[in-house]
Amino acid sequence: xxxxxxxxxxxxxxxxxxxxxxxxxxxxxxxxVLDDFTPLxxxxxxxxxxxxxxxxxxxxxxxxxxxxRIRERVSNEIGLRLSIGVARxxxxxxxxxxxxxxxxxxVVEPSDExxxxxxxxxxxxxxxxxxxxxRLRQAGIVTIGxxxxxxxxxxxxxxxxxNSAKLVSLxxxxxxxxxxxxxxxxxxxxxxxxxxxxxxxxxxxxxLGFLAxxxxxxxxxxxxxxxxxxxxxxxxxxxxxxxxxxxxAPVSATLSLTELANQLVDSALTDHPDEREITLLAISVSxxxxxxxxxxxxxxxxxxxxxxxxxxSATGLARRDTDRSVDAIRQKFGRTSVGYAAVLxxxxxRVPDEFRxxxxxxxxx
DNA sequence: TCTGGGGTCCTAGGACCC
DNA sequence: TCTGGGGTCCTAGGACCC
Numbered sequence: 101x102x103x104x105x106x107x108x109x110x111x112x113x114x115x116x117x118x119x120x121x122x123x124x125x126x127x128x129x130x131x132x133v134l135d136d137f138t139p140l141x142x143x144x145x146x147x148x149x150x151x152x153x154x155x156x157x158x159x160x161x162x163x164x165x166x167x168x169r170i171r172e173r174v175s176n177e178i179g180l181r182l183s184i185g186v187a188r189x190x191x192x193x194x195x196x197x198x199x200x201x202x203x204x205x206x207v208v209e210p211s212d213e214x215x216x217x218x219x220x221x222x223x224x225x226x227x228x229x230x231x232x233x234x235r236l237r238q239a240g241i242v243t244i245g246x247x248x249x250x251x252x253x254x255x256x257x258x259x260x261x262x263n264s265a266k267l268v269s270l271x272x273x274x275x276x277x278x279x280x281x282x283x284x285x286x287x288x289x290x291x292x293x294x295x296x297x298x299x300x301x302x303x304x305x306x307x308l309g310f311l312a313x314x315x316x317x318x319x320x321x322x323x324x325x326x327x328x329x330x331x332x333x334x335x336x337x338x339x340x341x342x343x344x345x346x347x348x349a350p351v352s353a354t355l356s357l358t359e360l361a362n363q364l365v366d367s368a369l370t371d372h373p374d375e376r377e378i379t380l381l382a383i384s385v386s387x388x389x390x391x392x393x394x395x396x397x398x399x400x401x402x403x404x405x406x407x408x409x410x411x412x413s414a415t416g417l418a419r420r421d422t423d424r425s426v427d428a429i430r431q432k433f434g435r436t437s438v439g440y441a442a443v444l445x446x447x448x449x450r451v452p453d454e455f456r457x458x459x460x461x462x463x464x465x
Numbered sequence: 466t467c468t469g470g471g472g473t474c475c476t477a478g479g480a481c482c483c
Numbered sequence: 484t485c486t487g488g489g490g491t492c493c494t495a496g497g498a499c500c501c
Contacts, residue, residue: 145501150477229499262475342495459471
């Protein structure tokens with residue numbers, strides 16, 4: 101239930117804060133246990149991972165035995181209850197773990213795959229959400245078995261060619277995905293819910309400054325920049341619009357990102373003059389590429405052509421220096437030790453930084 | 466009835482080039 | 484000058500996942 105609704109119903113309610121660093125620590129501890137059983141661990145989120153144990157069976161016994169031991173260890177050493185699904189493919193394992201929840205173990209033998217899947221609701225398939233489930237239901241398709249036996253032209257009409265091909269494969273237990281190491285991320289973003297406020301320039305400016313500070317900082321942390329900047333503006337009623345621009349060169353400077361985001365949000369607001377209030381602002385940077393730090397010792401050609409933060413322009417150099425100093429100070433003394441005033445006092449910080457970090461996907465260089 | 470923050474992937478239309 | 488085909492990239496929106 102939304103916090104606001106809860107307060108409405110119960111004005112004297114006490115909200116208890118989360119313990120974000122603790123969640124991170126426990127998640128890491130569980131992963132460490134998994135690492136003891138196979139090097140092929142693909143962490144999907146803070147509390148979920150795929151394991152390929154095909155090379156571990158001669159050490160630890162069959163997959164079921166491994167799953168039992170993992171559950172025992174996590175329970176004894178960490179005190180958490182773990183659900184595990186064991187199967188031949190990632191998708192089957194995922195579905196099995198869903199069925200196993202909470203605190204269970206479900207093993208799907210290769211010979212039993214269709215018997216296991218067919219009676220289950222289509223909503224358990226990875227990639228079938230509320231909308232798709234409803235669309236299928238209206239066509240009389242409720243179970244995975246029914247999906248698997250539906251003629252492809254019908255499904256393609258309902259869901260599009262690519263989606264229906266994917267779903268049919270999964271319904272028939274065909275899933276070529278391997279358990280892999282972490283992939284590099286394709287975008288980095290941040291958002292701030294504002295809870296219905298007038299779209300006044302100071303609010304927009306301060307919020308975007310805060311968000312750009314986070315996003316640009318994360319990009320620089322892994323020596324990356326992005327050519328495409330996208331903003332999202334959400335209006336009351338969950339109506340939202342996006343605006344994006346793709347540049348000739350990647351951005352990673354805080355001020356450059358802030359300026360671009362402001363321009364994009366301005367254009368979005370101008371296009372929707374009837375919307376006087378906004379409920380959320382977001383910035384995302386994609387089209388990522390490695391940005392090797394400029395070696396300042398080397399003489400740089402002086403160019404100031406239209407590129408946003410060209411490392412060789414005077415502005416680009418100044419911003420790079422500033423960002424680099426800020427990053428260094430923060431690394432030593434913490435995020436809040438230094439920053440732009442408007443950002444440090446912005447209302448973006450209603451969400452604890454620890455929570456944001458918790459849900460960040462690890463960014464690889 | 467609509468939390469909150471971080472992501473991925475697909476579709477469709479249009480601009481542009483050969 | 485007009486027609487037609489093929490490919491790439493960009494933009495906006497939406498479904499879905501944790």
